[in-house]
Amino acid sequence: MTYRLLYFATLSDAAGCSEERVASEAADPRALYAELAVRHGFTFTPERLRVAVNGAFTDWNHKLADNDEVVFLPPVSGG
Amino acid sequence: MFAISDAPIDVVGLQHGLEAHGAGAVVCFEGRVRNRNEGRAVSGLSYQAYVELAEAEGLRIIEEACGRFQVERISCVHRVGDLALGDVAVWVGVSAAHRAAAFDACRFVIDQVKARVPIWKREHYLEGASEWLHPESAPK
Numbered sequence: 001m002t003y004r005l006l007y008f009a010t011l012s013d014a015a016g017c018s019e020e021r022v023a024s025e026a027a028d029p030r031a032l033y034a035e036l037a038v039r040h041g042f043t044f045t046p047e048r049l050r051v052a053v054n055g056a057f058t059d060w061n062h063k064l065a066d067n068d069e070v071v072f073l074p075p076v077s078g079g
Numbered sequence: 080m081f082a083i084s085d086a087p088i089d090v091v092g093l094q095h096g097l098e099a100h101g102a103g104a105v106v107c108f109e110g111r112v113r114n115r116n117e118g119r120a121v122s123g124l125s126y127q128a129y130v131e132l133a134e135a136e137g138l139r140i141i142e143e144a145c146g147r148f149q150v151e152r153i154s155c156v157h158r159v160g161d162l163a164l165g166d167v168a169v170w171v172g173v174s175a176a177h178r179a180a181a182f183d184a185c186r187f188v189i190d191q192v193k194a195r196v197p198i199w200k201r202e203h204y205l206e207g208a209s210e211w212l213h214p215e216s217a218p219k
Binding site: 006008009010012013044048050052055056057071073074075076077078079 | 110126127128129131132133135136157168169189192193194195196197198199200201211212213214215
């Protein structure tokens with residue numbers, strides 16, 4: 001399947017881009033993050049991140065579909 | 080109303096948006112860029128947001144506040160982009176019949192926005208370095 005990844009803040013710096021399309025066999029965000037963490041050198045553990053699919057918060061076991069937009073959200077610091 | 084803005088926040092215009100004949104109290108909070116954090120001299124900030132989700136989560140916070148407190152109107156706008164010292168980074172305004180609800184709702188909204196809304200700040204230091212902040216929990 002192919003996913004559209006958006007990256008923010010430290011994850012964007014590490015990936016060297018703010019978005020990319022990724023072909024992966026990962027079926028859920030947990031497996032997808034594990035792959036991307038290796039590829040891009042992400043240092044956050046999943047426990048420190050939240051995950052969103054298609055613009056809504058969801059959980060790490062969410063069943064992904066082809067062309068889903070997946071975002072791993074580092075701890076926020078607005079305000 | 081909750082919005083992410085890449086332009087300076089129009090505080091006066093937002094205050095007019097809080098007007099209601101039943102509102103005997105208006106409380107506004109401005110979060111501004113300051114010159115120090117954790118002992119380091121700060122020269123400016125850059126904010127980034129996942130706009131689609133930030134606006135949805137911000138609206139949820141305002142709906143929660145309207146359910147918890149007796150208020151007339153609530154507005155919140157958060158900046159993205161590059162900000163200088165003194166710039167308004169976030170603005171929250173609440174109108175209510177009485178001051179207690181206005182203060183409580185305003186405090187609730189800013190605390191929840193800082194804790195939950197997908198916005199990130201990058202601090203630029205006078206010494207030249209810069210880094211994203213990813214706190215374990217949002218500072219009070």
